[in-house]
Amino acid sequence: MKGSPNIARIGALIGDPARAAMLTALMSGKALTASELAREAGVTIQTASSHLSKLQQGDLLHLRKQGRHKYFTLANDDVAHVLEGIMGLVAGNDMLKTRIGPRDMALRNARVCYNHLAGDKGIQLYRSLLGKGHLLLDEKQLGLSASGHDFTTGFGIDVEQLKAAKAPLCRECLDWSERRSHLAGSLGRAFLTHMEALGWLKRARDSRVIRFTISGEGAFDSAFGIE
Amino acid sequence: MKGSPNIARIGALIGDPARAAMLTALMSGKALTASELAREAGVTIQTASSHLSKLQQGDLLHLRKQGRHKYFTLANDDVAHVLEGIMGLVAGNDMLKTRIGPRDMALRNARVCYNHLAGDKGIQLYRSLLGKGHLLLDEKQLGLSASGHDFTTGFGIDVEQLKAAKAPLCRECLDWSERRSHLAGSLGRAFLTHMEALGWLKRARDSRVIRFTISGEGAFDSAFGIE
Protein backbone atom coordinates (compact mmCIF):
# COMPACT_ATOMS: atom_id res chain seq x y z
CA MET A 1 0.00 0.00 0.00
CA LYS A 2 2.44 2.55 1.20
CA GLY A 3 5.80 3.21 -0.35
CA SER A 4 7.71 1.37 2.33
CA PRO A 5 7.85 -2.39 2.51
CA ASN A 6 5.52 -4.31 4.74
CA ILE A 7 7.41 -4.73 7.96
CA ALA A 8 4.60 -6.05 10.07
CA ARG A 9 4.24 -9.31 8.19
CA ILE A 10 7.78 -10.35 8.93
CA GLY A 11 7.66 -9.04 12.44
CA ALA A 12 4.61 -11.13 13.13
CA LEU A 13 6.32 -14.18 11.71
CA ILE A 14 9.27 -13.73 14.03
CA GLY A 15 7.01 -12.63 16.86
CA ASP A 16 5.54 -15.98 17.72
CA PRO A 17 7.54 -17.87 20.34
CA ALA A 18 7.34 -21.20 18.57
CA ARG A 19 8.41 -19.77 15.26
CA ALA A 20 11.15 -17.75 16.90
CA ALA A 21 12.52 -20.90 18.48
CA MET A 22 12.55 -22.59 15.10
CA LEU A 23 14.35 -19.71 13.49
CA THR A 24 17.00 -19.53 16.17
CA ALA A 25 17.49 -23.26 15.87
CA LEU A 26 18.02 -22.83 12.15
CA MET A 27 20.64 -20.18 12.81
CA SER A 28 22.97 -23.11 13.32
CA GLY A 29 22.86 -23.42 9.57
CA LYS A 30 21.94 -27.07 9.73
CA ALA A 31 18.99 -28.26 7.73
CA LEU A 32 16.36 -29.51 10.15
CA THR A 33 13.28 -31.57 9.54
CA ALA A 34 9.78 -30.56 10.53
CA SER A 35 9.68 -32.92 13.48
CA GLU A 36 13.03 -31.78 14.77
CA LEU A 37 11.86 -28.21 14.64
CA ALA A 38 8.69 -29.19 16.43
CA ARG A 39 10.72 -30.64 19.28
CA GLU A 40 12.91 -27.58 19.30
CA ALA A 41 9.92 -25.30 19.61
CA GLY A 42 8.15 -27.45 22.12
CA VAL A 43 4.96 -27.91 20.14
CA THR A 44 3.29 -30.86 18.51
CA ILE A 45 4.09 -31.71 14.98
CA GLN A 46 0.79 -30.48 13.64
CA THR A 47 1.20 -26.95 14.86
CA ALA A 48 4.79 -27.00 13.74
CA SER A 49 3.60 -27.86 10.29
CA SER A 50 1.33 -24.85 10.29
CA HIS A 51 4.11 -22.57 11.47
CA LEU A 52 6.55 -23.86 8.96
CA SER A 53 4.24 -23.31 6.05
CA LYS A 54 3.74 -19.74 7.19
CA LEU A 55 7.44 -19.15 7.52
CA GLN A 56 7.98 -20.58 4.11
CA GLN A 57 5.19 -18.51 2.65
CA GLY A 58 6.89 -15.47 4.06
CA ASP A 59 10.11 -16.42 2.32
CA LEU A 60 12.01 -16.79 5.54
CA LEU A 61 12.63 -20.48 5.03
CA HIS A 62 13.90 -22.59 2.23
CA LEU A 63 12.56 -26.06 1.78
CA ARG A 64 14.25 -29.09 0.33
CA LYS A 65 12.25 -32.26 0.01
CA GLN A 66 14.18 -35.44 0.30
CA GLY A 67 12.31 -38.68 0.37
CA ARG A 68 9.62 -38.46 2.96
CA HIS A 69 11.52 -35.81 4.85
CA LYS A 70 11.36 -32.06 4.57
CA TYR A 71 14.52 -30.24 5.34
CA PHE A 72 14.21 -26.62 6.25
CA THR A 73 16.94 -23.99 6.26
CA LEU A 74 16.88 -20.24 6.50
CA ALA A 75 16.04 -18.78 3.13
CA ASN A 76 19.30 -16.86 2.76
CA ASP A 77 21.99 -14.90 4.52
CA ASP A 78 19.85 -11.80 4.72
CA VAL A 79 17.38 -13.56 6.96
CA ALA A 80 20.20 -14.69 9.20
CA HIS A 81 21.55 -11.18 9.22
CA VAL A 82 18.26 -9.73 10.37
CA LEU A 83 17.90 -12.36 13.08
CA GLU A 84 21.37 -11.60 14.38
CA GLY A 85 20.48 -7.95 14.37
CA ILE A 86 17.43 -8.57 16.50
CA MET A 87 19.47 -10.68 18.88
CA GLY A 88 21.79 -7.73 19.14
CA LEU A 89 18.94 -5.53 20.25
CA VAL A 90 17.93 -7.85 23.03
CA ALA A 91 21.53 -8.49 23.94
CA GLY A 92 22.18 -4.80 24.41
CA ASN A 93 19.36 -4.54 26.88
CA ASP A 94 19.14 -7.87 28.62
CA MET A 95 22.78 -8.77 28.86
CA LEU A 96 23.39 -5.88 31.18
CA LYS A 97 20.85 -7.14 33.66
CA THR A 98 21.37 -10.84 33.27
CA ARG A 99 24.78 -11.96 34.35
CA ILE A 100 26.35 -13.71 31.42
CA GLY A 101 26.85 -17.37 32.13
CA PRO A 102 29.44 -19.81 30.80
CA ARG A 103 27.11 -20.85 28.02
CA ASP A 104 26.92 -17.29 26.80
CA MET A 105 30.65 -16.91 27.08
CA ALA A 106 31.07 -19.84 24.76
CA LEU A 107 28.59 -18.26 22.38
CA ARG A 108 30.57 -15.06 22.41
CA ASN A 109 33.83 -16.81 21.80
CA ALA A 110 32.79 -18.77 18.76
CA ARG A 111 29.44 -19.66 17.34
CA VAL A 112 27.87 -20.48 14.06
CA CYS A 113 25.75 -17.81 12.42
CA TYR A 114 23.90 -19.55 9.65
CA ASN A 115 26.80 -21.73 8.68
CA HIS A 116 29.57 -19.21 8.96
CA LEU A 117 31.84 -18.44 11.86
CA ALA A 118 30.77 -15.69 14.24
CA GLY A 119 31.81 -14.46 17.65
CA ASP A 120 35.29 -13.49 18.68
CA LYS A 121 36.94 -16.07 16.46
CA GLY A 122 34.88 -14.99 13.47
CA ILE A 123 36.00 -11.42 13.91
CA GLN A 124 39.61 -12.42 14.18
CA LEU A 125 39.30 -14.22 10.88
CA TYR A 126 37.66 -11.27 9.22
CA ARG A 127 40.19 -8.79 10.54
CA SER A 128 43.04 -10.95 9.42
CA LEU A 129 41.77 -11.33 5.87
CA LEU A 130 41.02 -7.64 5.63
CA GLY A 131 44.34 -6.61 7.14
CA LYS A 132 46.37 -8.71 4.75
CA GLY A 133 44.54 -7.34 1.77
CA HIS A 134 42.79 -10.59 0.97
CA LEU A 135 39.45 -8.94 1.29
CA LEU A 136 38.66 -5.59 -0.25
CA LEU A 137 35.89 -3.26 0.74
CA ASP A 138 36.60 -0.64 -1.87
CA GLU A 139 33.64 -0.32 -4.09
CA LYS A 140 30.46 -2.27 -3.86
CA GLN A 141 30.04 -4.79 -1.10
CA LEU A 142 32.98 -6.89 -0.16
CA GLY A 143 35.33 -8.50 -2.64
CA LEU A 144 38.02 -11.13 -2.73
CA SER A 145 41.34 -9.78 -3.98
CA ALA A 146 43.78 -11.68 -6.18
CA SER A 147 45.95 -12.47 -3.19
CA GLY A 148 42.84 -13.51 -1.32
CA HIS A 149 41.94 -15.84 -4.12
CA ASP A 150 45.33 -17.51 -3.93
CA PHE A 151 45.32 -17.63 -0.17
CA THR A 152 41.90 -19.20 -0.03
CA THR A 153 42.60 -21.83 -2.63
CA GLY A 154 45.89 -22.54 -0.89
CA PHE A 155 43.92 -23.03 2.28
CA GLY A 156 41.98 -25.73 0.52
CA ILE A 157 38.80 -24.05 -0.63
CA ASP A 158 37.59 -24.35 -4.19
CA VAL A 159 36.90 -20.70 -4.91
CA GLU A 160 36.01 -21.21 -8.54
CA GLN A 161 33.22 -23.53 -7.61
CA LEU A 162 31.85 -20.98 -5.16
CA LYS A 163 32.03 -18.27 -7.77
CA ALA A 164 30.08 -20.42 -10.19
CA ALA A 165 27.13 -20.53 -7.82
CA LYS A 166 24.71 -17.65 -7.90
CA ALA A 167 24.93 -16.93 -4.16
CA PRO A 168 27.07 -13.93 -3.21
CA LEU A 169 30.64 -14.88 -2.39
CA CYS A 170 31.50 -12.37 0.30
CA ARG A 171 29.25 -10.54 2.64
CA GLU A 172 29.75 -8.90 5.97
CA CYS A 173 27.58 -9.61 8.95
CA LEU A 174 27.40 -7.57 12.12
CA ASP A 175 28.00 -9.41 15.35
CA TRP A 176 25.67 -8.82 18.27
CA SER A 177 28.17 -9.91 20.87
CA GLU A 178 31.17 -7.97 19.65
CA ARG A 179 29.63 -5.19 17.63
CA ARG A 180 31.96 -5.77 14.76
CA SER A 181 31.66 -7.37 11.38
CA HIS A 182 32.61 -10.83 10.38
CA LEU A 183 32.68 -12.70 7.11
CA ALA A 184 29.45 -14.17 5.78
CA GLY A 185 28.42 -15.30 2.32
CA SER A 186 29.33 -18.53 0.62
CA LEU A 187 33.01 -17.93 1.31
CA GLY A 188 32.32 -17.56 4.99
CA ARG A 189 30.45 -20.82 4.92
CA ALA A 190 33.27 -22.51 3.06
CA PHE A 191 35.78 -21.41 5.67
CA LEU A 192 33.73 -22.85 8.48
CA THR A 193 33.03 -26.18 6.84
CA HIS A 194 36.64 -26.56 5.79
CA MET A 195 37.89 -25.84 9.29
CA GLU A 196 35.48 -28.42 10.56
CA ALA A 197 36.75 -30.88 7.98
CA LEU A 198 40.30 -30.17 9.13
CA GLY A 199 39.28 -31.06 12.64
CA TRP A 200 40.06 -27.63 14.00
CA LEU A 201 36.70 -27.27 15.62
CA LYS A 202 33.55 -29.10 16.57
CA ARG A 203 30.00 -27.91 16.56
CA ALA A 204 27.99 -28.57 19.67
CA ARG A 205 25.14 -30.93 19.05
CA ASP A 206 22.12 -28.83 19.78
CA SER A 207 23.31 -25.27 19.99
CA ARG A 208 25.20 -22.70 18.02
CA VAL A 209 28.30 -23.04 20.15
CA ILE A 210 31.55 -23.94 18.44
CA ARG A 211 34.43 -25.43 20.34
CA PHE A 212 37.94 -25.30 18.92
CA THR A 213 40.22 -28.21 19.59
CA ILE A 214 43.54 -27.42 21.24
CA SER A 215 45.50 -28.15 18.11
CA GLY A 216 42.86 -26.42 16.00
CA GLU A 217 43.19 -23.22 17.96
CA GLY A 218 46.91 -23.17 17.35
CA ALA A 219 46.51 -23.93 13.68
CA PHE A 220 43.92 -21.17 13.38
CA ASP A 221 46.22 -18.64 14.99
CA SER A 222 49.20 -19.45 12.85
CA ALA A 223 47.19 -19.73 9.63
CA PHE A 224 45.70 -16.30 10.04
CA GLY A 225 48.52 -14.64 11.89
CA ILE A 226 46.79 -14.10 15.19
CA GLU A 227 49.35 -13.14 17.79
CA MET B 1 15.58 -19.07 29.29
CA LYS B 2 17.73 -20.45 26.54
CA GLY B 3 21.17 -19.22 25.73
CA SER B 4 20.09 -17.15 22.81
CA PRO B 5 18.42 -13.80 23.24
CA ASN B 6 14.67 -13.56 23.19
CA ILE B 7 13.81 -12.81 19.61
CA ALA B 8 10.09 -13.31 19.83
CA ARG B 9 9.48 -10.32 22.07
CA ILE B 10 10.89 -7.91 19.55
CA GLY B 11 9.34 -9.68 16.63
CA ALA B 12 5.94 -9.38 18.24
CA LEU B 13 6.52 -5.70 18.85
CA ILE B 14 7.29 -5.12 15.20
CA GLY B 15 4.64 -7.57 14.12
CA ASP B 16 1.60 -5.47 14.89
CA PRO B 17 0.51 -3.34 11.93
CA ALA B 18 -0.10 -0.24 14.00
CA ARG B 19 3.24 -0.45 15.73
CA ALA B 20 5.00 -1.21 12.48
CA ALA B 21 3.51 1.90 10.95
CA MET B 22 4.75 3.96 13.88
CA LEU B 23 8.23 2.54 13.60
CA THR B 24 8.47 3.16 9.89
CA ALA B 25 7.25 6.68 10.44
CA LEU B 26 10.01 7.16 12.99
CA MET B 27 12.57 5.94 10.48
CA SER B 28 12.46 9.48 9.18
CA GLY B 29 14.46 10.33 12.26
CA LYS B 30 12.07 13.05 13.26
CA ALA B 31 10.76 13.06 16.79
CA LEU B 32 7.01 12.56 16.66
CA THR B 33 4.38 13.04 19.32
CA ALA B 34 1.96 10.37 20.45
CA SER B 35 -0.95 11.86 18.57
CA GLU B 36 1.02 12.25 15.38
CA LEU B 37 1.97 8.61 15.59
CA ALA B 38 -1.63 7.69 16.23
CA ARG B 39 -2.65 9.43 13.02
CA GLU B 40 0.19 7.78 11.19
CA ALA B 41 -0.89 4.34 12.34
CA GLY B 42 -4.57 5.00 11.79
CA VAL B 43 -5.67 4.23 15.31
CA THR B 44 -7.18 6.25 18.10
CA ILE B 45 -4.96 7.98 20.54
CA GLN B 46 -5.77 5.58 23.36
CA THR B 47 -4.58 2.52 21.53
CA ALA B 48 -1.59 4.42 20.29
CA SER B 49 -0.73 5.18 23.87
CA SER B 50 -0.83 1.53 24.70
CA HIS B 51 1.34 0.62 21.76
CA LEU B 52 3.85 3.31 22.51
CA SER B 53 4.32 2.23 26.07
CA LYS B 54 4.95 -1.29 24.89
CA LEU B 55 7.47 -0.16 22.33
CA GLN B 56 9.19 1.90 24.93
CA GLN B 57 9.16 -0.95 27.40
CA GLY B 58 10.84 -3.07 24.77
CA ASP B 59 13.56 -0.45 24.39
CA LEU B 60 12.73 0.20 20.79
CA LEU B 61 11.75 3.80 21.42
CA HIS B 62 13.30 6.69 23.23
CA LEU B 63 11.08 9.20 24.94
CA ARG B 64 11.66 12.86 25.54
CA LYS B 65 9.08 14.79 27.49
CA GLN B 66 8.72 18.40 26.63
CA GLY B 67 5.96 20.38 28.22
CA ARG B 68 2.76 18.50 27.79
CA HIS B 69 4.09 16.74 24.73
CA LYS B 70 5.87 13.42 24.44
CA TYR B 71 8.33 13.15 21.65
CA PHE B 72 9.26 9.69 20.53
CA THR B 73 12.26 8.65 18.48
CA LEU B 74 13.80 5.30 17.70
CA ALA B 75 15.93 4.20 20.62
CA ASN B 76 19.18 4.08 18.67
CA ASP B 77 20.80 3.34 15.35
CA ASP B 78 20.70 -0.38 15.96
CA VAL B 79 16.93 -0.35 15.95
CA ALA B 80 16.93 1.55 12.70
CA HIS B 81 19.44 -0.89 11.33
CA VAL B 82 17.25 -3.85 12.12
CA LEU B 83 14.20 -2.18 10.61
CA GLU B 84 16.07 -1.44 7.42
CA GLY B 85 17.17 -5.04 7.37
CA ILE B 86 13.61 -6.25 7.58
CA MET B 87 12.58 -3.87 4.85
CA GLY B 88 15.32 -5.41 2.80
CA LEU B 89 13.79 -8.83 3.25
CA VAL B 90 10.41 -7.73 2.01
CA ALA B 91 11.98 -5.68 -0.72
CA GLY B 92 13.86 -8.65 -2.06
CA ASN B 93 10.65 -10.60 -2.42
CA ASP B 94 7.97 -8.07 -3.16
CA MET B 95 9.87 -5.65 -5.30
CA LEU B 96 10.32 -8.27 -7.95
CA LYS B 97 6.60 -8.80 -8.29
CA THR B 98 5.46 -5.28 -7.71
CA ARG B 99 6.59 -2.90 -10.37
CA ILE B 100 8.52 -0.14 -8.67
CA GLY B 101 6.73 3.16 -8.93
CA PRO B 102 8.10 6.70 -9.00
CA ARG B 103 7.68 6.99 -5.27
CA ASP B 104 9.92 4.02 -4.76
CA MET B 105 12.40 5.36 -7.25
CA ALA B 106 12.70 8.50 -5.17
CA LEU B 107 13.17 6.36 -2.09
CA ARG B 108 15.94 4.47 -3.79
CA ASN B 109 17.67 7.60 -4.94
CA ALA B 110 17.85 9.33 -1.60
CA ARG B 111 16.05 8.81 1.64
CA VAL B 112 16.56 9.33 5.29
CA CYS B 113 17.35 6.30 7.40
CA TYR B 114 16.95 7.41 10.96
CA ASN B 115 18.44 10.81 10.37
CA HIS B 116 21.27 9.82 8.13
CA LEU B 117 21.44 9.73 4.37
CA ALA B 118 20.59 6.45 2.67
CA GLY B 119 19.84 5.29 -0.83
CA ASP B 120 22.00 5.88 -3.86
CA LYS B 121 23.23 9.24 -2.65
CA GLY B 122 24.10 7.84 0.74
CA ILE B 123 26.22 5.17 -0.83
CA GLN B 124 27.99 7.67 -3.03
CA LEU B 125 28.90 9.62 0.06
CA TYR B 126 30.14 6.55 1.87
CA ARG B 127 32.18 5.35 -1.07
CA SER B 128 33.74 8.73 -1.51
CA LEU B 129 34.81 9.04 2.11
CA LEU B 130 36.16 5.53 2.14
CA GLY B 131 37.94 5.89 -1.18
CA LYS B 132 39.74 9.03 -0.14
CA GLY B 133 40.91 7.49 3.09
CA HIS B 134 38.72 9.67 5.28
CA LEU B 135 37.06 6.63 6.72
CA LEU B 136 38.96 3.59 7.86
CA LEU B 137 37.61 0.13 8.32
CA ASP B 138 40.81 -1.45 9.52
CA GLU B 139 40.23 -2.83 12.90
CA LYS B 140 37.12 -2.54 14.94
CA GLN B 141 34.05 -0.93 13.47
CA LEU B 142 34.53 2.12 11.36
CA GLY B 143 36.84 4.98 12.19
CA LEU B 144 37.48 8.54 11.11
CA SER B 145 41.04 9.07 9.92
CA ALA B 146 43.08 12.22 10.53
CA SER B 147 42.42 13.43 7.00
CA GLY B 148 38.77 12.62 7.52
CA HIS B 149 38.75 14.70 10.66
CA ASP B 150 40.14 17.66 8.77
CA PHE B 151 37.85 17.16 5.82
CA THR B 152 34.77 16.92 7.97
CA THR B 153 35.56 19.98 10.05
CA GLY B 154 36.40 21.83 6.85
CA PHE B 155 33.00 20.83 5.57
CA GLY B 156 31.50 22.59 8.57
CA ILE B 157 30.83 19.85 11.08
CA ASP B 158 32.00 20.12 14.65
CA VAL B 159 33.62 16.75 15.03
CA GLU B 160 34.92 17.37 18.50
CA GLN B 161 31.46 17.98 19.79
CA LEU B 162 30.28 14.73 18.25
CA LYS B 163 33.17 12.85 19.78
CA ALA B 164 32.31 14.23 23.18
CA ALA B 165 28.90 12.60 23.05
CA LYS B 166 28.65 8.98 24.07
CA ALA B 167 26.94 7.85 20.89
CA PRO B 168 29.17 6.07 18.38
CA LEU B 169 30.62 8.38 15.78
CA CYS B 170 30.78 6.15 12.74
CA ARG B 171 28.77 3.12 11.91
CA GLU B 172 27.88 1.39 8.72
CA CYS B 173 24.35 0.55 7.74
CA LEU B 174 23.29 -1.84 5.03
CA ASP B 175 20.96 -0.49 2.40
CA TRP B 176 17.99 -2.57 1.34
CA SER B 177 17.61 -0.89 -2.00
CA GLU B 178 21.21 -0.99 -3.09
CA ARG B 179 22.65 -3.82 -1.04
CA ARG B 180 25.60 -1.76 -0.04
CA SER B 181 26.68 0.04 3.07
CA HIS B 182 26.31 3.68 3.85
CA LEU B 183 27.41 5.87 6.72
CA ALA B 184 25.37 5.89 9.91
CA GLY B 185 26.20 6.98 13.43
CA SER B 186 26.32 10.48 14.76
CA LEU B 187 28.64 11.54 11.96
CA GLY B 188 26.19 10.29 9.39
CA ARG B 189 23.48 12.29 11.07
CA ALA B 190 25.68 15.37 11.15
CA PHE B 191 26.33 15.14 7.43
CA LEU B 192 22.64 15.00 6.64
CA THR B 193 21.62 17.85 8.88
CA HIS B 194 24.46 20.00 7.65
CA MET B 195 23.57 19.39 4.03
CA GLU B 196 20.03 20.32 4.86
CA ALA B 197 21.27 23.48 6.55
CA LEU B 198 23.28 24.30 3.45
CA GLY B 199 20.14 24.04 1.40
CA TRP B 200 21.43 21.18 -0.68
CA LEU B 201 18.41 19.04 -0.05
CA LYS B 202 14.91 19.04 1.33
CA ARG B 203 13.09 16.38 3.22
CA ALA B 204 9.63 15.52 2.04
CA ARG B 205 7.00 16.37 4.58
CA ASP B 206 5.55 13.02 5.49
CA SER B 207 7.86 10.44 4.06
CA ARG B 208 11.45 9.39 4.08
CA VAL B 209 12.10 10.76 0.63
CA ILE B 210 14.85 13.33 0.22
CA ARG B 211 14.97 15.63 -2.76
CA PHE B 212 18.20 17.34 -3.73
CA THR B 213 17.99 20.82 -5.13
CA ILE B 214 19.59 21.40 -8.52
CA SER B 215 22.41 23.44 -7.07
CA GLY B 216 22.67 21.09 -4.13
CA GLU B 217 23.20 18.13 -6.38
CA GLY B 218 26.06 19.87 -8.11
CA ALA B 219 27.60 20.95 -4.84
CA PHE B 220 27.33 17.41 -3.53
CA ASP B 221 29.07 15.97 -6.57
CA SER B 222 31.95 18.41 -6.48
CA ALA B 223 32.38 18.25 -2.70
CA PHE B 224 32.69 14.48 -2.71
CA GLY B 225 34.25 14.02 -6.10
CA ILE B 226 31.41 12.22 -7.81
CA GLU B 227 32.05 12.11 -11.52
Place this chain on the structure above:
DNA sequence: TAAATGCTTCGTCTACGATCGAACCATGAA
Protein backbone atom coordinates in the same frame (compact mmCIF):
# COMPACT_ATOMS: atom_id res chain seq x y z
C1' DT C 1 0.51 -56.18 -0.16
C1' DA C 2 0.73 -54.35 4.73
C1' DA C 3 2.88 -51.63 8.28
C1' DA C 4 5.40 -47.69 9.77
C1' DT C 5 7.02 -43.19 9.51
C1' DG C 6 6.84 -38.13 8.21
C1' DC C 7 3.94 -34.61 7.44
C1' DT C 8 -0.69 -32.16 6.25
C1' DT C 9 -5.52 -30.92 6.75
C1' DC C 10 -9.71 -30.36 9.33
C1' DG C 11 -12.39 -28.96 13.19
C1' DT C 12 -12.69 -27.17 17.59
C1' DC C 13 -11.34 -24.87 21.59
C1' DT C 14 -9.13 -21.27 23.97
C1' DA C 15 -6.70 -17.23 25.14
C1' DC C 16 -4.49 -13.24 24.34
C1' DG C 17 -4.25 -8.81 22.53
C1' DA C 18 -5.92 -5.02 19.65
C1' DT C 19 -9.45 -1.75 19.63
C1' DC C 20 -12.37 1.93 21.24
C1' DG C 21 -15.67 4.70 24.59
C1' DA C 22 -15.56 6.90 28.62
C1' DA C 23 -13.62 8.71 32.46
C1' DC C 24 -9.47 10.37 34.43
C1' DC C 25 -4.85 13.09 35.19
C1' DA C 26 -1.56 16.75 33.88
C1' DT C 27 0.10 20.70 31.72
C1' DG C 28 -0.38 25.09 29.62
C1' DA C 29 -3.38 29.08 28.19
C1' DA C 30 -7.14 32.61 29.18
Place this chain on the structure above:
DNA sequence: TTCATGGTTCGATCGTAGACGAAGCATTTA
Protein backbone atom coordinates in the same frame (compact mmCIF):
# COMPACT_ATOMS: atom_id res chain seq x y z
C1' DT D 1 -9.91 29.94 38.70
C1' DT D 2 -11.69 27.85 34.34
C1' DC D 3 -11.05 25.95 29.89
C1' DA D 4 -8.67 23.45 26.41
C1' DT D 5 -5.39 20.19 24.90
C1' DG D 6 -2.15 16.07 25.24
C1' DG D 7 -1.89 11.77 27.15
C1' DT D 8 -3.15 7.73 30.35
C1' DT D 9 -6.04 4.19 32.52
C1' DC D 10 -10.11 1.28 32.86
C1' DG D 11 -13.41 -1.85 31.14
C1' DA D 12 -15.79 -4.32 27.73
C1' DT D 13 -15.93 -6.23 23.21
C1' DC D 14 -14.37 -8.75 19.58
C1' DG D 15 -11.31 -11.29 16.26
C1' DT D 16 -7.84 -13.81 15.23
C1' DA D 17 -4.28 -16.87 15.66
C1' DG D 18 -2.18 -20.64 18.20
C1' DA D 19 -2.84 -25.06 20.17
C1' DC D 20 -4.04 -29.99 19.86
C1' DG D 21 -6.90 -34.55 18.60
C1' DA D 22 -8.18 -37.12 14.96
C1' DA D 23 -8.22 -38.43 10.44
C1' DG D 24 -5.96 -38.31 5.95
C1' DC D 25 -1.93 -38.54 2.34
C1' DA D 26 2.42 -39.87 0.85
C1' DT D 27 6.63 -42.35 0.85
C1' DT D 28 9.67 -45.72 2.41
C1' DT D 29 10.51 -50.36 4.47
C1' DA D 30 9.17 -55.27 5.23
